[in-house]
Amino acid sequence: MKKPAIDHGKLDRIVAAARRAAEERGHGYREQALGMYPWICGRCGREFTRANLSELTVHHRNHDHDFNPPDGSNWELLCLYCHDNEHQRQLEHALGHAAGAADEPAEAATHNPFASLRDLMKPR
Numbered sequence: 826m827k828k829p830a831i832d833h834g835k836l837d838r839i840v841a842a843a844r845r846a847a848e849e850r851g852h853g854y855r856e857q858a859l860g861m862y863p864w865i866c867g868r869c870g871r872e873f874t875r876a877n878l879s880e881l882t883v884h885h886r887n888h889d890h891d892f893n894p895p896d897g898s899n900w901e902l903l904c905l906y907c908h909d910n911e912h913q914r915q916l917e918h919a920l921g922h923a924a925g926a927a928d929e930p931a932e933a934a935t936h937n938p939f940a941s942l943r944d945l946m947k948p949r
Contacts, residue, residue, distance in 0.1 A: 854893040868907035
């Protein structure tokens with residue numbers, strides 16, 4: 826069985842394209858933020874290394890991913906968990922204002938999950 830001939834020209838083009846893509850990513854806001862700030866979550870303080878750096882995200886403080894000033898004033902490094910939490914809080918805040926719940930006092934809880942606990946604890 827003969828091995829197919831390697832097209833070195835095609836291989837060179839693929840490598841060159843990969844290098845260009847890496848260079849462009851290096852100038853993206855994530856790489857800028859990682860170069861600008863320490864690799865620590867801005868909320869929980871968890872520290873990151875190259876081994877787990879993929880778990881550190883860039884959060885846009887004003888939630889506009891197109892607003893990327895070069896001084897990094899719209900960026901905050903957050904771990905995946907804190908980043909998800911921040912977006913969940915933003916959603917809940919928006920939904921609360923849409924429903925008018927922010928202006929109304931919260932209703933008192935009526936469910937008591939331990940209501941029948943005393944009966945369960947009685948000796949048989």
